Amino acid sequence: MSETDTAATAGPGLPQAPGAALHPALDLANSAIALPGGQFLDVLGTPSGATQWLVDHNPAPADAGLQEVCAARLRSLREQVRALLAAQVGGHPAPTTALAAVNDALTRVPTAAPLGWDSVRGMHRAAPHPIDRIVDQALGILAADAADLLTGPDAERMTACPSAPCNRYLLRTGRRHRCSVRCGARARATRAYARRTRTVTG
Incomplete structure (x- = not known):
């Protein structure tokens, strides 16, 4: 993948990082951008932004209409996925809280409506609220993709963009180790400035 061949953007003028089109969990991790x-x-950051992100990545219909509590659940999963990616890239043990959060999302995907009882309806199948079901399904899909990313062949190519202040993750492709043309240009400018400074002071 080249630095400019993706139409999807992560923010204003910022393309998806390499690998994010293949792994929605990687794009989720990169949805908080320094x-x-x-x-x-x-x-x-807003329910409408979270809804649009899920719609763009297909786990939710256009009329999902997430509320803040649902957007907060998505942001919470993002932070746990970021913690796991950071551990993988840094060669550190996986944080137990992050593992628990991803596993919780994996097991929340409803396979059948549970049995319930109340004094009015008696015994009945208690279907979750439609929005809860959408969010559980979306979080389960993203958690499964995170697990696949962290345990599959792409895990070896995962890295963090080294161009400060960027905080995005990507999959290395060839010699490319930065998430975007912008970060590559910023790194080159920093190196050029450092060379000029050494020349002036040296």
């Missing part, structure tokens, strides 16, 4: 100048963009 920008130059101390700015920060959270694509999932």
